[in-house]
Amino acid sequence: MNYRITHRTSYVYSEPVAVSHHAARLRPRDTMTQKCREFRLGFDPEPDLKTEHTDSFGNQVSCFSIQKLHARFEVVSRSFVSLAPVLQPDPAQTPAWEDVAALFCDPVAVDLLDPCQFVFRSPLLVHELPQREFALPSFKKGRPVLAAVADLSRRIHREFVFDPRATTISTPLSEVLANKRGVCQDFAHLAIASLRAMGLPARYVSGYLRTRPPPGKARLVGVDASHAWVSCFVPGFGWVDFDPTNDCFTSLDHITVALGRDFSDVSPVRGIITGGGKHSVIVGVDVEPVE
Incomplete structure (x- = not known):
């Protein structure tokens, strides 16, 4: 089974943000029955700094910082994933x-x-x-x-x-x-x-x-x-x-992205900001099966 997945996270701030730092765990994992064949991240505005590493649980972590004034921020992940049937024990x-x-x-x-x-x-x-x-x-x-x-x-x-x-x-x-x-x-x-x-x-x-x-x-x-x-x-x-x-x-309907001890280890997108006042977060996910 193949899927194209779009995961969009949008932040809107009531006041300008001077600096923001984020970490995202959005790349689907490779397992015995799952293969992430394509993955890319898009940003608006484009971060000034981007790095990647693998955490202690084997999740790919993308880190990015915006070091200019901004009133909104959006990160979009796009993945193409193939799944094979999972063998379950009796x-x-x-x-x-x-x-x-x-x-x-x-x-x-x-x-x-x-x-x-x-x-x-x-x-x-x-x-x-x-x-x-x-x-x-x-x-x-x-x-x-x-x-x-x-x-x-x-x-x-x-x-x-x-x-x-x-x-x-x-x-x-x-x-x-x-x-x-x-x-x-x-x-x-x-x-x-x-x-x-x-x-x-x-x-x-x-x-x-x-x-x-x-x-x-x-x-x-x-x-x-x-x-x-x-x-x-x-x-x-x-x-x-x-x-x-x-x-x-x-x-075949479950697509694995990250794993850890609890939610605090696998939050899809998290971060800290300087300024911003009140803010809202809008998340949208589209999972499209591909024959």
């Missing part, structure tokens, strides 16, 4: 979740050091007890780890309401749990915190979702927008991605 044939969690207790084997970093707390996910209590019904004794993950995803989808007005980027997870409302970022954070509370590695994945519902079926939430889901580690297989917002494992 959840019933995966190891018991307790056995997986035991692998990440001291001492940890050298070949597990990478997933081990995703067991610990992270900047936006610092409370574990409420998430453990939420997760426990899915993690019955001896249950295969991926079967437990699928049940956790199903419960989040069933018990929480997708409501874009209920939360903001800074809404704490405790509030999401109490109100049972939020968006894909919130549901991904809840799933990650729940898995980590059980001693299991889990990481945050940002990307895009394109839906193509069959006749008579509901359209998936998140179409033509930035989306977020979760990756959990299964010994003997590797990382397996699942989408609690839509209660499914990822497929």
